[in-house]
Amino acid sequence: MFNPAIEALNAPPVSTVLDWKASYDGRHGDMIDMSQAVPGYPAHPDMLNALAAAAATADNARYGRVEGDDNLRAAYAAHLSTLYAADIAADHTHITSGCNQAFVAAALAVAGRGESILMMRPCYFNHESSLGMLGISVGYVDCHDEHGLLPSCADISAAITPEVRAVALVSPNNPAGTIYPPDLLAEILALCKARGIWLILDETYRDFLPLAAGAPHNLFASDGWQDHLIQLYSFSKSYCMPGHRLGAVTSGAEMIFQLSKIIDNIQICAPRAPQQAITPMLDQLASWRDANRARIAARATVFSEVISQLEGWTLISTGAYFGYVRHPFDKMGSREVAQRMARDAGVLTIPGAFFGDGQDQYLRFAFANASREVIGHLANRLGLLT
Structure with a gap:
């Protein structure tokens, strides 16, 4: 049944x-x-006040653009450009209802039944169960204690079979907290490019890197990143608003177009009030x-x-x-x-x-x-x- x-x-x-x-x-x-x-x-009082004000506005109770409200996409692209010292445009972004939805949409965009996505183990259980729900196979690369639960690029390469359409990572990692060094991320993205597949990189916890850390990586400076990198983010942790379900995807414009087809059939648009509330907070709450x-x-x-x-x-x-x-x-x-x-x-x-x-x-x-x-x-x- x-x-x-x-x-x-x-x-x-x-x-x-x-x-x-x-x-x-x-x-x-x-x-x-x-x-x-x-x-x-x-959450910061200004964030709570902004959420309340946005929820009381009639326009925010209406449907919005599938890819996200234009002002938030522009503000988020500018925020990313500063963070990663890269040139990221608004049409490289898609606002979602939380990061789990972003992952589901990304997986649907690149893989179907009979195809596979590689995950690092230990792995975030919602990613694993999402793929099972979608009928997408999961391949595993085990991360070992002696390497601080970081994967070996050689092990990832060996696990890429013809059915694999993407490698999925979380950094800083959930559940281990492991932070992927920029050089390792660059090596994995280069591998994905060489093998003609995608890197799905969940950076939900990027705002909680060690105090002395610089940019999380330099992947957005890599030639052709738009055709092989799908970066995911959640506003929930950084702004203390998990109940408002707001996330984002950053990738090439063609991937954003494919994602819009998926989100249109899942939710139509991310919640409007938190989109409007958070837009000025990207700078204001730095x-x-x-x-x-x-x-x-x-x-x-x-x-x-x-x-x-x-x-x-x-x-x-x-x-x-x-x-x-x-x-x-x-x-x-x-x-x-x-x-x-x-x-x-x-x-x-x-x-x-x-x-x-x-x-x-x-x-x-x-x-x-x-x-x-x-x-x-x-x-x-x-x-x-x-």
């Missing part, structure tokens, strides 16, 4: 984990929720974004220090919002460990098993959700389990 491709999908992982909250009786204090990747601080970048970096430092204090727990990779940690319980899978953590220690995390085969010894901690003080309590809480 149901589509077999949908029946084969797992239940939404975050919803599954949030249900474990009910198992905790509060004996050690409030639940420490480090599961879903959401900002642990509110200092606020930088302050939040420093705030998250401080949380990352505390998280790393806490894990280093715990015997048997090993921080494999960290960056942006996430820490990917090997747990010490050799006889338990990650789901069992995570459920026990929720029930007995009041700590909520995502099991590694949700990020692909071979990940049962790991847990993903989204430390951006919690203050430094709360993160500091992790050592005592996790110590209850050993």
Whole structure:
């Protein structure tokens, strides 16, 4: 009675984990929720006021352009041009209803049934399940602890079969936090060009790179990037507005045209009010974004220090919002460990098993959700389990 491709999908992982909250009786204090990747601080008052004003405007209740409102596309292209020191035009951009929708549209634009997209493992579960839902096969390139969970370009090359239409990356990575060096990204894009396929690069967390980092990469300066690069972005994390569902795609004008056909059949246009609200905020909130970048970096430092204090727990990779940690319980899978953590220690995390085969010894901690003080309590809480 149901589509077999949908029946084969797992239940939404975050919803599954949030249900474990009910198992905790509060004996050690409030639940420490480090599961879903959401900002642990509110949106700027100017952003909230702009959203309210935009929602009260009659014109924003009407349909807009499929590719996104012209003023936001122009402002976003200018923002990207400054960030990457490149010449990016408004018609290189497409506004979407969140970054997950951007990924679905990008996948549909380049691959169909019988074709494949390569993903790095551990992999973001929504990307994996989206491809399963669409009937697009998934190929995997395993990233190993000894390389900081970065893939080898040689391994990617070996995995590209005639059916592969794209390589999909997330940097900074979800779930591992790993930050792809610009040289590695350039090497992977050059490989995609040589093999006649696309690089789909999800940069949802690019505004949370280390404080000393420069531009995330130089891919937009590469000749012919428009024909092989599809960059994805989410406004949700940087502007604390995940409930308003706003994302963006940057690629060549021909790819943007193909995406418009897909989005027209999925949603017609991204929500108008947040598009109008965020347009002036790209410049206006630059200092606020930088302050939040420093705030998250401080949380990352505390998280790393806490894990280093715990015997048997090993921080494999960290960056942006996430820490990917090997747990010490050799006889338990990650789901069992995570459920026990929720029930007995009041700590909520995502099991590694949700990020692909071979990940049962790991847990993903989204430390951006919690203050430094709360993160500091992790050592005592996790110590209850050993």
